[in-house]
Amino acid sequence: MDSVERMDLIVARLREEGEVTVVELAETTGHSEMTVRRDLDHLAGQGVLRRVRGGAVSLLPRGQEPPYAIRERQAPDAKRRIAEAVGELIGDGQAVLLDSGTTTLQVARELAERHITVMPLSLQVAQVLSDGRTARLLMAGGEVRVGELSLIGPLAEASLNAVRFDTAVLGCCGLSVAEGVTAYDLGDVAIKRAAMRSARRVVLAADSTKLAQVAMGYVCPVGDIDVLVTDTDAPDEAVAAISAAGVVVQCV
Amino acid sequence: MDSVERMDLIVARLREEGEVTVVELAETTGHSEMTVRRDLDHLAGQGVLRRVRGGAVSLLPRGQEPPYAIRERQAPDAKRRIAEAVGELIGDGQAVLLDSGTTTLQVARELAERHITVMPLSLQVAQVLSDGRTARLLMAGGEVRVGELSLIGPLAEASLNAVRFDTAVLGCCGLSVAEGVTAYDLGDVAIKRAAMRSARRVVLAADSTKLAQVAMGYVCPVGDIDVLVTDTDAPDEAVAAISAAGVVVQCV
DNA sequence: CAATTCAAACACAGAAGATGTTCATTAGAT
DNA sequence: ATCTAATGAACATCTTCTGTGTTTGAATTG
Structure with a gap:
């Protein structure tokens, strides 16, 4: 052991x-x-x-979010596959907004060597992208949530309002047709909403365990998502329902 | 070897x-x-x-700035002593603005376990502070300079304009009474200026090698600095001249 | 005051990193 | 086109780091 x-x-x-x-x-x-x-x-x-x-x-x-280090070890394979699929959705030269979270962190690793413009909403994601040295990094401001290293608050919202993106890649804590997209932290919720307003296309990266969960903070109805990338363990009926709401669902 | x-x-x-x-x-x-x-x-x-x-x-x-990894090994002892002295200038609970650079990075290590509010102007400094987990971290936005990891551009200036600080701890590339405070990168220069406008007190952390140098970008006259912390290798005449300009000079 | 828990110090083993050697491949010179 | 030197991959060796266990004296609690 x-x-x-x-x-x-x-x-x-x-x-x-x-x-x-x-x-x-x-x-x-x-x-x-x-x-x-x-x-x-x-x-x-x-x-x-x-x-x-x-x-x-x-x-x-x-009812509270488990800490980062724990979540990072949950469904790592699914997250890697999802990240890869999300990477293929992003074209070279695009401006991408990248949310905080363990799934989007994996997406960052996927994007680190690409020639794109990225605004990360987390210090950890920023770290990964700056290691790659090819992406143009546009840092969002904001208060840093201790432990999570995500950026929240009015400064972060102001950063989002100042820029427009081709694609926003978001994570979430819970997802269902009935309850919509949810997250644990209310500060994060506000940022996710602002992120969606700043992007032409919204991609949600969420492994199938998220489909069964509902967190406290309500972000938006499922239909506001353009593309959902999840793993093949997602139950068929959930996928069908989300598709019916107008979301392009991709299972990898 | x-x-x-x-x-x-x-x-x-x-x-x-x-x-x-x-x-x-x-x-x-x-x-x-x-x-x-x-x-x-x-x-x-x-x-x-x-x-x-x-x-x-x-x-x-x-005439161009040597890369980060090189500068970090220059005068490391002096930088540590300077950082320690700067740390003593900062009271608990203060709001501090922390510039990018190798000297201020050392200051960040000094402040990492303190209970203060810090806005770092560099991803690397942010990294150090977030590891400490005691400071409240307020991230500045902005474009990230590759290699330097410093934050520049209009987003960074907007972040600075949105907050007021008790103390700004700045670094520089060159410093002399005749030529004022200078830095290599013009983007950084603009940020340093904005930083000075946002802080009640400006502390410049610069080892004695900086006193002999002049870089391309002009930041401000020496007199705009409130406190200069340097090392004991600083030549007496330079220290005297800077003091005469109204700066409190501390040699450690 | 006694019993237990704790943390610092040292010792050790396995892992990770750095270095040198060999060899097949490649870039550049002739 | 051919030859030479440089290159990088692969492997072996050595060093350094990290993680773990043990011991011992100090600290905590009842």
Whole structure:
């Protein structure tokens, strides 16, 4: 059991029990208590839990978004395929708006070596794109959400209002015909809306697990999306319903 | 001779001769030709040189700014001391504007664990601050200069106009009473000016090597600076002249 | 005050990176 | 067109880093 598996186990335990103990985790994982403590300290640094004597308590209230480092490990294959498909939707020279999130981060990796103009809505996405050194980077301003590194607030909206894009690539937390497109953070919601206003075409990149979920913040009805790229695990009836709303659905 | 020394040697040769050969470098450094080639490829990736058969030619025209990776190794001790002193000038809870550059990057490392509000004018500085997770990060928008990762252009100016700061911590490329504060890139110059307009107090962080230099872009007269933090190698007459212009000079 | 937990320090193993060597391929010179 | 030197890929070796466990003394809690 390597460090990644251990972390996943700890997070799973925290979700079920709300708290964990060092001794119990050491037995379960088969590693020393010192190693468990180091794992817990690491997760504490990500804001996942709070250390207490003998163990840790969860900082993940139900109904709230799991932290970045956790989400990045969810459905990585699907996200990679989706990112690849989104990359093919973007032509060279286009101006692209790239949302924050783990799926769009993967899209950024796909676009990093392309010759396009990109405005990322996340510091992490910006990092990936600047490493590529070929894309023209137009940074959005805004307040940086700690942990997420997404950009929100009036400065971010002002940045979006100042530019027009060929394509906006958005992520989301939940998606259904009944409930529309939803996200956890209300600040992010406002930005997604502004992003849609600034782009001629809106592409939503969402793996199939999102189709079953509804988050607190309402972004827009499904029909406002132009293209949805998801994976082949998406249930047929959901895909049919979303298509019926006028969305081009692509399953990869 | 480790890889850092080799790179420095290669850059020095490029500055003197304008070009280098693989064979000669292999002899001088005492390493294999393959290693030299890998070094050259690495520097080519940073935009320092262009590979040609048998060697490489410089991409560093005189009068232009050396690339980031090179500057970061210049006077690192002085920069650290300066950064520490600048950190002491910043009180908790303040709103701080942080310029791009290698000296201000060091300042960012100093401020990363503080509880302040910071607007960085560089992606790299933003990266450092977001790692700290204590500072409130207000990202400036703007076009990202490739290689430098500094933010320039109208979006950046708009971000600066939208906020007011207690302190602006600026870097520069050249500084003298006769020629004022100067920088290489004209885009950066405009941003530095806007930054000064948005801050009650302007702190310039510049190691003593900057006192002898003049760059192309004129930012402002020396007297517009409130505090200059430099190192103890600064010549006394220069310090006296700058003080006479009404600047509080601190040598560390 | 006693029992437990913790964190710093050191030791060790496996992983990752850097370097050198060999060799087939390629670019440039003749 | 042919030859020579340069190149980059592939592999082997060595070094450095990172992750882990153990020990030990300090800190916390009941």
